[in-house]
Amino acid sequence: MSAGGEEPPVVLAPRAAVKSRRALADEVSDLIAREYIFSDVVAPGELLPSEAKLAERYGVSRVTTRASLRTLREAGLISIRHGVGSVVLPRSDVLRYGLDRLSSFETFAREAGRDIETDSLVIEESVADEDMARALAIPIGAPILVVPRTKIYKGTAVAWLVDHVPRDLLPPEVMRAEFSGSVLDVLLAHDELHVDHAECEIEPVTFSEEIAARLGVEPGTVGLFMDELVYTTEAKPVVRCLGWHRHDHSYRRFYVRRRRQVGD
Amino acid sequence: MSAGGEEPPVVLAPRAAVKSRRALADEVSDLIAREYIFSDVVAPGELLPSEAKLAERYGVSRVTTRASLRTLREAGLISIRHGVGSVVLPRSDVLRYGLDRLSSFETFAREAGRDIETDSLVIEESVADEDMARALAIPIGAPILVVPRTKIYKGTAVAWLVDHVPRDLLPPEVMRAEFSGSVLDVLLAHDELHVDHAECEIEPVTFSEEIAARLGVEPGTVGLFMDELVYTTEAKPVVRCLGWHRHDHSYRRFYVRRRRQVGD
DNA sequence: AAGTGGTCTAGACCACCTG
DNA sequence: AGGTGGTCTAGACCACTTT
Numbered sequence: 001m002s003a004g005g006e007e008p009p010v011v012l013a014p015r016a017a018v019k020s021r022r023a024l025a026d027e028v029s030d031l032i033a034r035e036y037i038f039s040d041v042v043a044p045g046e047l048l049p050s051e052a053k054l055a056e057r058y059g060v061s062r063v064t065t066r067a068s069l070r071t072l073r074e075a076g077l078i079s080i081r082h083g084v085g086s087v088v089l090p091r092s093d094v095l096r097y098g099l100d101r102l103s104s105f106e107t108f109a110r111e112a113g114r115d116i117e118t119d120s121l122v123i124e125e126s127v128a129d130e131d132m133a134r135a136l137a138i139p140i141g142a143p144i145l146v147v148p149r150t151k152i153y154k155g156t157a158v159a160w161l162v163d164h165v166p167r168d169l170l171p172p173e174v175m176r177a178e179f180s181g182s183v184l185d186v187l188l189a190h191d192e193l194h195v196d197h198a199e200c201e202i203e204p205v206t207f208s209e210e211i212a213a214r215l216g217v218e219p220g221t222v223g224l225f226m227d228e229l230v231y232t233t234e235a236k237p238v239v240r241c242l243g244w245h246r247h248d249h250s251y252r253r254f255y256v257r258r259r260r261q262v263g264d
Numbered sequence: 265m266s267a268g269g270e271e272p273p274v275v276l277a278p279r280a281a282v283k284s285r286r287a288l289a290d291e292v293s294d295l296i297a298r299e300y301i302f303s304d305v306v307a308p309g310e311l312l313p314s315e316a317k318l319a320e321r322y323g324v325s326r327v328t329t330r331a332s333l334r335t336l337r338e339a340g341l342i343s344i345r346h347g348v349g350s351v352v353l354p355r356s357d358v359l360r361y362g363l364d365r366l367s368s369f370e371t372f373a374r375e376a377g378r379d380i381e382t383d384s385l386v387i388e389e390s391v392a393d394e395d396m397a398r399a400l401a402i403p404i405g406a407p408i409l410v411v412p413r414t415k416i417y418k419g420t421a422v423a424w425l426v427d428h429v430p431r432d433l434l435p436p437e438v439m440r441a442e443f444s445g446s447v448l449d450v451l452l453a454h455d456e457l458h459v460d461h462a463e464c465e466i467e468p469v470t471f472s473e474e475i476a477a478r479l480g481v482e483p484g485t486v487g488l489f490m491d492e493l494v495y496t497t498e499a500k501p502v503v504r505c506l507g508w509h510r511h512d513h514s515y516r517r518f519y520v521r522r523r524r525q526v527g528d
Numbered sequence: 529a530a531g532t533g534g535t536c537t538a539g540a541c542c543a544c545c546t547g
Numbered sequence: 548a549g550g551t552g553g554t555c556t557a558g559a560c561c562a563c564t565t566t
Contacts, residue, residue, distance in 0.1 A: 023535065045499070050551060061537045066552085079460060079497040082552050083544035089499045196343060202518045204468035204486045204511050222468045222486060233343040235309075235353045247468050254466045287554065314532060325556045330533085346533050347563035534562070543553070 025067035028058050032068060037077055037088055047085040048078065102198050102230070104182035105151060105159070117152040118181040124148075125167065132164055135229060136237045143167035145175060147183050150214060157246075160214045164240045169193070183239055184230065195238060200228040202254075211244045223247050224254065289331035292322050296332060301341055301352055311349040312342065366462050366494070368446035369415060369423070381416040382445040388412075389431065396428055399493060400501045407431035409439060411447050414478060421510075424478045428504045433457070447503055448494065459502060464492040466518075475508045487511050488518065 032054065036042045048054065048069075055065040069086055072078045078086045109116040124146045133140040144164050151159040163183040165175070170190070178186045187195045205225040212219040228241040245254075296318065300306045312318070312333075319329040333350055336342045342350045373380040388410045397404040408428050415423040427447040429439070434454070442450045451459045469489040476483040492505040509518075 025535080052551085062552095063538090064536060067535090069552095079499060080552070081458070081497050081545085083546080083550080085551060087497070087499070194345070202466060202488070204488050206486055222470055224466070224468050233345050233351070235343065235351070289554080316532085326533095327557090328555060331554090333533095344533070345564085347531080347565075349532060530564105530566080532562100532564075535560085537559080538557100540556080541554085543551100545549105545551075547548090547550105 024060060025064050025071065028054075028060055028064060028068040029071040031058060033072060033075075033077060037072075042088050044088050044090040046088055048088065050085060102184070102188075102195075104184045106180075106182045106185060109153075114153070116181070119150040119152050119157070121147070121149040121179075123172065123176055123179065125172065128164075128166075132240065135240050136164065136166055138166050145172060147175075147179070149181075157215045159243055159245045160211055161241060161243045164242075165238065169238055184241070187230070187238055193238060194232040196231055196233040198228050198230040198241075200226055202226055205244070207244060215244070215246055217246065217248070221246070221248065288324060289328050289335065292318075292324060292328060292332040293335040295322060297336060297339075297341060301336075306352050308352050308354040310352055312352065314349060366448070366452075366459075368448045370444075370446045370449060373417075378417075380445070383414040383416050383421070385411070385413040385443075387436065387440055387443065389436065392428075392430075396504065399504050400428065400430055402430050409436060411439075411443070413445075421479045423507055423509045424475055425505060425507045428506075429502065433502055448505070451494070451502060457502060458496040460495055460497040462492050462494040462505075464490055466490055469508070471508060479508070479510055481510065481512070485510070485512065 036048055042048055051062050051065050055062045073080055078088055080086050106116055126144055126146045128138055128142045128144050130140050144167055147163040149161055150157045187193055203225045206220045207223055209219045224245045224247060226243045229237050230239045231237055300312055306312055315326050315329050319326045337344055342352055344350045370380055390408055390410045391405045392402055392408050394404050408431055411427040413425055414421045451457055467489045470484045470486055473483045488509045488511060490507045493501050494503045495501055
């Protein structure tokens with residue numbers, strides 16, 4: 001880091017004072033990000049203070065500090081080198097939709113300071129056909145909620161999404177009351193559902209007449225189709241999201257951060 | 265788990281005996297996977313022994329056991345529920361190319377017991393144009409190695425790949441000697457390069473005449489284009505992989521496992 | 529109440545990198 | 548040689564789930 005002087009230790013909120021607190025490691029992650037990375041106190045390419053110094057500064061053990069640094073690494077903010085230290089990585093300012101993270105389009109856009117609108121929204125009651133029943137692991141003909149809508153960015157329709165949720169997962173009135181553009185956000189907010197991960201298949205497609213009409217493009221335009229199944233920690237499917245995405249509109253890119261698989 | 269009787273503790277290789285050993289947590293991960301999961305001793309949906317029991321069985325601390333379980337969770341084999349235990353997840357036997365993991369096609373195929381061949385392989389010396397120079401963070405005109413080739417699966421050309429590596433990263437003779445279908449595999453084998461992660465952009469495309477000819481399909485066929493930049497832990501780009509992938513051939517699917525972001 | 533996972537600590541030793 | 552991260556331990560306490 002550039003500043004040379006010793007810094008005063010940081011006092012965290014007293015542990016006992018907070019009822020159901022965040023993990024200490026997460027608080028420390030945020031502090032490191034704020035105090036060293038986003039503040040540009042440590043420029044990209046330079047080293048954070050050592051784990052021992054950070055542990056002392058925040059008054060936590062080295063184990064906790066390491067957990068915090070691991071989180072920052074997962075977030076792509078730093079990389080950690082044995083015998084060297086934690087290097088701050090350069091940050092891209094391109095709005096990109098990171099497919100490896102389970103978040104809604106709305107959340108990504110909001111974090112990037114942009115806004116996505118939702119149009120032609122209805123929450124319909126329907127029943128599962130054979131394909132949907134198999135995917136959601138429910139009987140054929142079981143009641144489901146279907147949530148089709150268009151995503152608008154800067155006045156342009158950029159995606160057509162259709163979510164399918166088993167009806168008995170959440171009462172329809174709850175879904176209607178809490179929905180604000182993303183079914184996933186509603187489910188993620190219900191801790192008792194244990195929403196955990198999703199598997200998302202990616203296909204290149206040419207839009208059919210129906211999809212093209214909804215997106216205001218010519219039939220045959222090339223785009224991406226995504227078929228995503230969201231699961232609980234118990235591997236029970238909770239929602240299937242089908243999405244047709246324009247790619248000719250440059251508001252974002254789909255990307256994946258691929259990681260080497262190693263221990264820790 | 266189903267078996268009721270007590271099991272004998274497992275004796276790991278003595279620590280001092282092994283020079284540069286694998287992490288203990290990784291050995292334990294493998295043991296749990298082999299002894300409980302792949303052996304079907306614990307069926308999908310059922311619980312592994314508790315952390316404390318596993319720790320005792322393998323003679324390691326609970327912290328180490330938890331690291332092992334976290335690895336199994338990352339691998340998609342189990343999910344962990346607070347107050348309940350570690351649930352074994354159902355395993356799919358579909359050959360899928362998991363985009364969130366940095367591995368070559370060859371490695372994925374090999375692990376799935378299938379084989380991918382490489383055709384029309386040459387390792388050419390060239391120089392970086394403006395676009396390539398910017399991506400690889402090298403001067404325009406700097407020497408690079410270009411490795412174009414076709415991927416063959418069951419007699420069908422399924423992808424056209426072109427890798428670009430700065431020439432001074434590895435001596436060309438080393439690259440030629442060690443190359444066996446994947447540039448990424450060569451780089452991953454060189455620990456001193458610190459290959460760490462990649463960022464991969466995904467685009468739907470219609471194949472040009474040139475690409476279509478190489479893949480033996482009609483020009484205009486829809487497929488996926490991937491532009492991937494592989495980085496070291498120091499965020500230095502080491503190889504750019506451009507790939508055009510057929511999607512009409514059903515040997516595999518591209519998918520991403522998306523995870524909720526939480527601590528730990 | 530009992531058992532499970534979640535978090536955190538202090539200390540130890542090892543492996544790696546740089547001067 | 549000295550500093551850095553990598554791994555591991557034993558013990559403690561807390562939060563969640565089930566009985």
